[in-house]
Amino acid sequence: MSAPLKETPAASGTVPAQSSVRKNPVRPGDQRSEGVVLNVFSHGFLALWALLIVLPLLWLVLSSFKTDAQIGGSAFGWPQNWSLDVFSRAWEKGIGDYFLNTVIVLVFSVPLTMLFGSMAAYVLARYEFWGNRFLYFFFVAGAMFPVFLALVPLFFMVRRLDMLNTYQGLILVYVAYSMPFTVFFMHSFFRTLPTAVFEAAILDGASHSRTFFQVMLPMAKPGLLSVGIFNTLGQWNQFILPTVLMQPQSGDDPERYVLTQGLIQLQQQQGYASDLPVLFAGVTIAMIPMLIVYLSFQRQVQAGLTSATLK
Amino acid sequence: MRKGQYRFVAGFLFAPVAIYVTFVIWPYIQTFGYSLTDWKGQSQTFNFVGLDNYTALFQDDVFMGAIWHNILFLIFIPVSTILIALFFAFMLNAGGRSRSGGVSGVAGSKYYRVVYFFPQVLSLAIMAVLFGAVYRSDGGGMLNGLLIKLGLVSETSPVEWLNEPNIVLWALLVVVVWHGVGFYLVLFSAAMQSIPRDIYEAALIDGAGRAQSFFRITLPLLWDSVQTAWVYLGIAAMDMFILVSTMTSGDFGGGPDHHSEVMATVMMRNFQLYGRSGYACAMGVVMLVLTLIVSVFTLRATRRERIEF
Numbered sequence: 001m002s003a004p005l006k007e008t009p010a011a012s013g014t015v016p017a018q019s020s021v022r023k024n025p026v027r028p029g030d031q032r033s034e035g036v037v038l039n040v041f042s043h044g045f046l047a048l049w050a051l052l053i054v055l056p057l058l059w060l061v062l063s064s065f066k067t068d069a070q071i072g073g074s075a076f077g078w079p080q081n082w083s084l085d086v087f088s089r090a091w092e093k094g095i096g097d098y099f100l101n102t103v104i105v106l107v108f109s110v111p112l113t114m115l116f117g118s119m120a121a122y123v124l125a126r127y128e129f130w131g132n133r134f135l136y137f138f139f140v141a142g143a144m145f146p147v148f149l150a151l152v153p154l155f156f157m158v159r160r161l162d163m164l165n166t167y168q169g170l171i172l173v174y175v176a177y178s179m180p181f182t183v184f185f186m187h188s189f190f191r192t193l194p195t196a197v198f199e200a201a202i203l204d205g206a207s208h209s210r211t212f213f214q215v216m217l218p219m220a221k222p223g224l225l226s227v228g229i230f231n232t233l234g235q236w237n238q239f240i241l242p243t244v245l246m247q248p249q250s251g252d253d254p255e256r257y258v259l260t261q262g263l264i265q266l267q268q269q270q271g272y273a274s275d276l277p278v279l280f281a282g283v284t285i286a287m288i289p290m291l292i293v294y295l296s297f298q299r300q301v302q303a304g305l306t307s308a309t310l311k
Numbered sequence: 312m313r314k315g316q317y318r319f320v321a322g323f324l325f326a327p328v329a330i331y332v333t334f335v336i337w338p339y340i341q342t343f344g345y346s347l348t349d350w351k352g353q354s355q356t357f358n359f360v361g362l363d364n365y366t367a368l369f370q371d372d373v374f375m376g377a378i379w380h381n382i383l384f385l386i387f388i389p390v391s392t393i394l395i396a397l398f399f400a401f402m403l404n405a406g407g408r409s410r411s412g413g414v415s416g417v418a419g420s421k422y423y424r425v426v427y428f429f430p431q432v433l434s435l436a437i438m439a440v441l442f443g444a445v446y447r448s449d450g451g452g453m454l455n456g457l458l459i460k461l462g463l464v465s466e467t468s469p470v471e472w473l474n475e476p477n478i479v480l481w482a483l484l485v486v487v488v489w490h491g492v493g494f495y496l497v498l499f500s501a502a503m504q505s506i507p508r509d510i511y512e513a514a515l516i517d518g519a520g521r522a523q524s525f526f527r528i529t530l531p532l533l534w535d536s537v538q539t540a541w542v543y544l545g546i547a548a549m550d551m552f553i554l555v556s557t558m559t560s561g562d563f564g565g566g567p568d569h570h571s572e573v574m575a576t577v578m579m580r581n582f583q584l585y586g587r588s589g590y591a592c593a594m595g596v597v598m599l600v601l602t603l604i605v606s607v608f609t610l611r612a613t614r615r616e617r618i619e620f
Contacts, residue, residue: 042402042417049399050426052489057429059453060441072449075456120327123320135324142335146549146602148575149595152588153341154334156352176334179327208319237434239553244583260436264557267440276444283440287433294432295425302428306498 057287064090064280071276081277090266090281097255098262099285104167105258106235109174113231114224116175117182118190122212124183125190126198136187142180147240155244165249165256173241178231185230189223190216226304229297233305236290239264259286345592352588364593374594377565377572378601380480384487384548384573385605389541392488396495396540397533399427401525403496404503405511424500427493435490439557442486446472446558473559476570483554483571487547495540502536503529531615538613545605549598550575574598 063071064086065079124136154173155164163169193216201211217224239260246256257265263282270279294301346364350357368374403420417423430438445453448471455472458464472482506529514524530537552575560566563580565573574594582591 039417046399046402046417046423049492050423053426053430053493056441056445056453060444063444072451074450075447075453076460116327116330119323123323127316127320129317129320135328138336139331142331142339144603144606145339146546146595146598148550148552148578149342149599150335150338151578151595152352152582152592153338153345155582156588157334157338157341172330173334176330179331179335183327208316209323212323233432237436239434239436260434263434263436263440267443267557279440280444283437286437290432291429294429298425298428301432302424302497305431305494306501 060280061284061287064277064284066277068276071280086277086281087285089275090278090285093278093282094255094257094262094266095259095282095285098257098259101167101256101262102236102259105170105174106232108167109171109178109235110228110232112171113175113178113182113235114228117179117227118186118217118220118224119212120179121183121186122190122216125187126216136183139183140180142177143184147177151240151244158245165246165253167256170242170245170258173245174235174238177241178235182227182231185227186220186223189220193219225300229301229304233301342592342595345589346596348589350589350592352582352586357589360589364590365597367590368593368597371577373565373569373572374574374577376569377574377577378597380571381549381551381573381601383480384484384551385545387484388487388491388548389544391484392491392495392544393537393540395488396492396499397530397537399423399492400496400499400503401529404500405521405525405529424493424497428497429493430490431494433490435553436557438486438490439554442482443473443558446482448472448474473571474567476567479559479567479571483551483558486554486558487551491544491547495544498536498540499533502533506532534613534615538610541609541613542606545609546602549602549605552576552579574601 059075062079065081065083066077067081070077070080120139124132124139158164158169158173161169163172197215197219198211201215202208206215237260238258242258242261246258246261248255263279263286266279266282270276345357347359347361348357349360349363403417403423447453447455449469450456450459450466452469452472455464455469459466459469464470470478473479510528510532511524514528519527551573555571555573555576556564556579558564559571562584563576565571565576565580574597578591578594578598581587581594
């Protein structure tokens with residue numbers, strides 16, 4: 001994380017070169033000094049905020065290499081316990097299970113969300129039928145309401161289906177609550193696709209569903225990627241739904257906590273057990289996949305999340 | 312329309328609609344019904360009590376306090392996040408050394424953006440653990456450790472950030488702002504980059520300084536994004552469940568002595584701890600109404616003539 005802080009030599013090198021080549025016609029001295037002052041000023045603030053972001057995270061990661069006594073003592077002692085043992089301990093204390101549970105749920109819930117969401121969006125965007133507008137608003141309206149409004153009846157609904165503390169229950173609920181946004185976004189995306197391709201496919205004798213799966217869906221890939229990233233992050237970080245739906249229902253019902261829930265659980269346990277390094281190691285483990293996904297899809301993640309908001 | 316087409320449309324809509332209605336729409340509707348009953352959740356029987364839950368709600372000091380805290384968040388979270396994000400977005404996009412008299416971004420703005428956005432991909436649960444450690448009430452906490460080093464706080468009586476009635480809300484606010492600034496910064500800076508450069512150049516020729524070009528050009532053209540940001544942050548401020556319930560003391564948080572209580576924590580406590588399902592449903596309805604009021608009010612209050620460019 002320290003690399004991005006450094007100014008690239010290439011970028012800083014080009015700036016003076018350009019400004020010296022093209023002399024400013026209007027009030028040259030005045031303009032330039034204002035620019036330089038502002039530049040120093042803005043770099044100062046920008047670097048400060050970057051440090052405010054990076055340092056706490058780095059400090060937390062380093063803290064997992066401290067002993068418990070050290071953590072309680074002083075915030076800025078240098079870690080002494082340089083062994084990866086703490087990570088395997090965290091993994092065994094539950095992080096491994098929580099991780100696995102989250103992955104199991106998301107492996108099903110994200111593709112299902114994308115499939116059902118784009119099926120509904122496609123039909124609503126491309127076919128005219130009675131009740132089309134109504135159904136569209138019906139889907140999109142769900143995004144307006146806070147999830148707390150549904151929480152109590154949702155719990156009893158899932159209980160009646162005998163799906164409390166089960167993967168399939170959480171998967172279905174995730175799919176349902178991701179629907180409004182997915183339909184909304186994919187709907188606007190399918191609208192922008194050219195009609196000619198669709199007509200050609202139908203004329204060539206492809207059935208409607210075949211046209212969808214083999215022609216339209218591949219064309220919607222950029223949209224699917226943005227919404228997919230958005231849904232993956234959203235479901236990975238979801239907390240309130242698993243808190244309500246994924247509690248062991250009886251003594252012999254195993255824990256199936258997802259990662260967010262598990263971290264909080266660990267926080268509460270380790271507070272008493274005084275094994276804070278394990279907690280910090282757990283958080284570090286939870287951050288790593290996000291860091292990797294983020295750094296490798298950085299552009300898509302930023303574009304996906306922000307364009308989603310602007311729609 | 313041909314017959315096959317109807318079958319296709321119905322076939323494609325069936326599963327999505329079924330799941331959506333079962334888990335989203337139906338519970339939403341049920342909430343309104345249950346909010347008029349004295350349902351305890353465990354028992355299958357309940358009585359219709361009319362608006363009793365709602366009248367009880369407005370005499371519930373804890374819940375009224377929670378509404379007040381949500382309102383505080385509602386004012387301060389959007390204002391501080393948007394101001395900081397706008398400031399940095401402007402710095403990134405227009406704070407650079409001027410080349411040929413034009414306005415340019417600072418060097419390395421790409422890297423800043425990567426760093427700033429990162430907290431956004433982390434879950435609020437991670438935020439809770441991270442800031443739980445930062446706010447620790449002894450010298451082992453990052454903040455207290457720093458203040459002790461600087462000599463601003465004595466080692467024997469560090470600040471209990473999350474246990475001080477007057478501080479706890481602000482401590483939570485900092486977490487939200489820290490988490491959110493990067494996101495809105497990227498949002499604003501995408502919007503800033505879509506502003507054509509010739510507008511800036513024209514302003515520059517007319518003799519506008521940077522401050523003037525920010526307030527007269529950037530901000531008005533960015534207004535749509537600011538409005539969106541405000542609505543989203545407003546909705547986030549009405550929630551706050553994760554941070555409050557995990558960082559503050561008490562069952563489902565809210566401590567010390569209900570000084571950090573928000574509507575969501577009161578509701579969850581009534582639902583899961585006290586089993587007062589009907590009452591919790593009424594709180595859900597109040598949350599909905601307030602959220603809708605906030606969204607509509609924000610959109611109205613910040614409405615400006617849209618500028619096409």
